Amino acid sequence: MGAVHSRHITNKHRFVGFALIGLVVYILSNIVDEWRAYQGATVAVFVVAIASIILLTGYSGQISLGHGALLAIGAYTAALTQIYFSAPIWICFATAVLMTALVGAILGMAAARLSGPYLAGTTLAFAVGLPSIANQFSILGGEQGISFDAGWPPLSLGETFTQYKWFLWIATLAALISMWWVQNILRSRYGRGWRALKSNEVAAELSGITIGRSKVLAFTVSAGIAGLAGALLAMTVNNVSPSAFPLALSFSIATGAVLSGVSTLGGVMIGSVALVAIPLIASSISDRWSGSENLELLLPEFIVSALLVLTVFLAPKGPIEKFRSRHSK
Amino acid sequence: MLRIKNLVVDHGAIRALHGVSISIEKGQLAAVIGANGAGKTTLLRTLSGLNKATDGSATWGDLNILHSKPESLVRHGISHVSEGKSVIPELTVSENLELGALWRRNRKESAQSKKEVVDLFPRLGERLSQRADSLSGGERQMLAIGRSMMAKPQLLLLDEPSLGLAPLVVEQIFQSIRDLTTSLGLTVLLVEQNAMGALKIADIGIVLNLGSIAATGSAAALRDDPAVRAAYLGF
C-alpha cells in the first residue's frame, strides 16, 4: 500500500517531485501543438477523477460505479456559478468542489449503510439517473446544456499563448494541488482510519474508529475531488450537457482506476494516460491496417476491455505494485 | 487403516503441523486431544482435502488422501463433519440430510439412509421439514453427523462435536458416536477439547501439542498418564 513506501519519502521529496512534474508539463506545453495540449489537459482531468475513485475504493474500501454523475454535478455547479454570479474561474472550481462534496456527503450517508452489490447498484443507478434530470430544469439547458467558459489566457502571457495551453496549465495546476492534498489526507488520522476500516471493520471499530462517520467522510472527500474533475472537464470542452456524462464515463473512470492500480495512488498517471492514449493508438492501428471505419470505432473499446481483463488477471493490485513486488523479492 | 506419515501443513507463513505421524486400524475410534491452536482442525481439514499439505503422506487403505479434493474423498468413504455444527441453516433438516447422499444419485438408497439416520436420531425425524437454523445446538450437531452418515462413510472425521453443548447432550452425542463406530465398523478420528469425554469412548488417544504429537497410546493408558492428566484433563 501507499503508506509503506511513503514512509521513506518525506514531504520535501514529494514537493520536489511535484515541482518537477509541473516543470515538465510547463516545458511540454511550450513545444506541443493545440491538439496535444488539449489531450494533456484531458489527462490531468482523468488524474483528478481517478484519484477520487482510488481514494474511495482503494483506501476506504467502498465501491462507486457512479462517479460520472459526481463529475456532472461539479461541472453544472461550476457553469451555473459562472453564469449567475459571473464569478472568476477559481471561485467556480471552489463552488464545484463544495457542492459536489455536499452531494457526496448525502450519498455517503446512504452508502455507509450499504455494502457490496447494494452499493454497486445504488451508485450505478445514480450514474444513470442523475445526468438525465438535466432535461427537467430549463436553467440546466436541456440536451444542449450550458456553456462554461474559462476565458482567454491573460494577455500578460503573450499574444501567442493559446487557449488549450491555458487549459493545460490550469488543469495541471489543479491536478497537482489536489494530488498533494489527497496525499496528505491519506497520511492523516482520517486516511489511516480508512485503511484500518478497509482491512477489518470490526477491528477498526474496536480501536475507536466510528465506521459510519469515517465512510461518509471518505465519500465526501472523494466526491469533492470528483467535482473538481467535473469542472475541469467542463472547462476543456467549454460546455456542460447530459451527454457528456454517460454511464460510459463512470465506467471509464473505474477502468482508469484499475489500470492505475486501485490500491495505490502512485500509478494514477498510468490509467489517465491510457484512457487518453488508447483511442489514438487504436485509430492509428486501424488506419494502417484497413482504414475501415468500423474497426476504428470498435478498436478502442476492445483494447481498453482487453487491457482491463489482463490487468485484473496479471496485476490485480496495479502495475506499480506488480513492479514493486517483483523488485523486492 | 489410516496411515499418516510426517505430515507437514502450513497456513501461509504459519506452520500448523510439524511432521505428524499417526496410524489407526480399521474399526478403531481414535481421539485427538490438544489445546487451542494445537493443529487439530488443520489435521482433519488436510485429511478431508480442504487444506493442502506441504509435505508428508497420508493413505486410507490403498488410497492416497493428499492431493485429492473433498468431493472425491467423500466418494471413497471419507466423511468430515467440520468444526462448529456443520449444517446449512437455510435448508430444511430433510434437505441437509439429502445433501449428504446426493452424489450417490440413487433416490431409493438415499431414502433408506435417511430412515436409518432418523432411527438413530429420532429428534431429527420430528423436525424434517423445519429449517436447520431453528434447531438447537445439540440437534444441529446430530444433523451434521447424520448428514455425513448419509454418505455411508468408512472413515469419519469429527471436529469437536461437543462444542458449546450442555454436558448431558455431550454425553448423548459421544454415546451415539461410540455406538455407530461399533455397530457399523466405522473408523473414526474424533477431535476434542473435552479430553475426558473423548478418551472415555475412544480406543486410542493422540495428544497434539503445538503441531506435534506429544503422546499416543491406548485411551485408557492416556487417561491414567499423570502428565496428560495434568495438562489436558485438569486433575
Added chain:
Amino acid sequence: MFEFFNTLLIGITAGSIYSLMAIAIVLVWRSTRVVNFAAGGIALASTFVGTTILEITGSFWIALPIAMLAGAALSAFIEFFFLRPLLKRSGEKTQEIFLPIIATLGILGIIKSVLQFVYGDRIGVLTPPLSDRGFIVSGESIALSPLRLMILGIVLLLMIVLTLVFQRTNLGLSLRAASFSPEISRLSGIRVDLIRTLGWAISGAAGATAGILQTTNGSGSVSPEAFEFSLLLVFGFVAAVIGGIESLVGAVAGGLTLGVILAIILMYFGSSLVFFAAFVILILVLFLRPNGIVGVKGGRRA
C-alpha cells in the same frame, strides 16, 4: 382509469423482462458472489444468435431455445475461463467485489466489440411471431396484445420451471447448498465448481431469453450498441438489488415493482425522469429495507 390500466399492463410486461434479467444476475451472484455485468453482453450475443437462427429457419420457436443454449454456453465459458481462475487466485475473499465487477465490465466490452466487428452496421431483426396489435375491449384497443401475452407467458413458464428445478430437483438442492455454503457442500460430495458453472449457464439462458423478449417487446431489431440492452442490464441489476440480490422471488418482485413504477412515471411525468426515478426507488427501498425486499437482515455472505 382506462389509461392507468394500460400503463399497468405496459409496466408489467417490461417489468417481467427486467425480472428475467434480474434472475440472471441473482443466479450468478448466488453461485460465485460476482456482480456480473457481462450478463448484458451475454444477452446481447445470444439475441444476435437468435436473429440469425430466425433468419435461417424462419421460426421464432426454434430461434428462442437455440439462443438460450447459446447464452448458457457463453455464460459457462466465461465462468470457466475467466472468473474461476480469477476467484481461485483471490482466495475467495468475499469482500473484494470490485475486481470481479471490473473483470465482467471488461468482458462486456470485449463481447460488444466482437459483435461490432462481426456485424458492423448491420442490425439483427427479430420479427415477433405474434401480432402486436392490442386486443379490443369495449371498442378500445388495450395495451395487451397477443405478443405481450406471449412474453408474459414465456416469463411465467420460465419462472415456474426455475422454481421447480430449484425446489424439487437434486440439481436445485446442489445449487442452493453450494451458494449458501460451498465448504459444507464440498464435504457432502457436491462438485461445487461444476455446480457454479451450471449456475452461470442457467443465468446465461435466462439472460438470453430476457434479451430476445426485450427486443421483440421493443423495436424488433438489435445492434451491438443497442440502447435497449443497456437499459435491460441497468434495470435488471437495479431490480436484483431491490429484491435483495440473493433471492429469485425478490428478483421477480424487484423487476415488477420497477417496471410498473417506471411505466407510470413515463406515462404521467415524461421520459426524462425515468432513470432518476429508478435511482429514487432503489434508495427508498434500501432505506426501508437495507437488504432488499426479500433480503434477510444480516444476510449471509457465505
